Amino acid sequence: MLTGGLAPPPGGLLSTGALKYARSRVPGTFLVSDRAGTYGSGQRAPTFPYPEDLLQFIWEQQLFDRRDLRATDGRPVEVLRAGRIQHHGGPDLIDARIRIAGQEWAGAVEVHVRAGEWYAHGHQHDPAYDGVVLHVVHQEDRPVRTSAGRLLPTVELGPRIPEERLAAYRRLMSARSWVPCAGELHRTDRHRNTIWLERLAVERLERRSLDIAIHLRELAGDADELLHHLLLRALGLGVNGEAFAQLARRIPWRLLARYRDDDLRLEALLLGQAGLLGDTFQEELPRRWQAEHAHLARLHGLEPMPKATWKFARMRPLNLPTVRLAQYAALVRRSEGSLVRLLNEEGTDRLEQQLKVLPSAYWLDHHVPGRPSVPSPKPLGSQSAQRLIVNALVPAAFALGRSQGREALCERAFGWLEQLPAERNSVLEGWASLGLAAQSAAQGQALLELRARYCTPRRCLSCSIGNQLLGRSL
């Protein structure tokens, strides 16, 4: 018979003997077990100097000695399904199926280092924990009951956890290397890692699409405005990303789109709003930009940002914000008033072609306004176009696809990531040196996510690679 864990009868199916056993426990004493390797009467088990997460993981993966598993009242316990760790409110693992002394239970499993934490966390008053069918602890220091008064069967893992598992965990948590598992990555399975990276790439898109959905709401659902913000930020290359994002907030897309066929006004708006036209110029064009910007700022009530927001030092000339703004002006010119139409392209080749623009003639021999330089064309090149696709168009398409229920748009966005090569940056070079070289932009994004969201906060228990290392440590 299968007993649903959500509404077990008060008192559960525990035997009278078990209840008696539980009542006979003296506070402050600890479980006495006759299994080999456990502790003597009244002796406190060695402290478990690890987080509860590790215990949950050990239970979920069944990484302990499962032979002759018994509840602390002596009844045999058979794990038909350990349950799944969940991170929302309520018990630690759900969907478990446990057979206790021949009686099958379905429901949740709650894990604690010490059983008494059940009371410390107030679960005895919380009906959300009435569906718990098994209490898994490192050490049972007292019996526990649900809010319905049911005495919970308890399994004590402490004596069953092999030292090798704990040693593997300690290695990961204490390693000082660039990623904690650097020295052990070679022991993991390439195929499983590829699947894990696919999941991480989607996870990164999902995470970013939540932020973008909020951004889109702030922009009253205007997708062109959203792309304007994301493209400008991506042009900033990290160093000036925040400055470009600020600039986007100072020039609405509709204004740029209105002046898209007028080079003079377009560049005057971008450079002027960026606060980059404050100098005294000898050249004719920068002076006309100044006059035009002053006029447009009055007309549209615009406030330029401070010049000091921008960083120019130690930048390659082609990455200077002035050059990037000239390229963006060319992109606006080519847009025909709509950036969203970029999202209609299926292949990245055509998308790249749309983005590879050439700034106006003035920029052939200038990197900054008013200062002539050796003539050199300054197109937005292939690498920059790919960066815009990866960091602006892909997340935007994915987020719009999610918010509009257009699954095909999400798939197109992911397809772009798979078609493009990985970005070049120090994090991906680090992974490559460990034998995990990104084969595509999708894998590149996944590896960035892995390092930032898992390795740095040492979430190895939630990582497929960590699971392999801990699962194999025996």
Ligand code: SF4
């Ligand atoms: S999170 Fe995963 S990849 Fe990162 S250090 Fe831990 S086990 Fe290695």
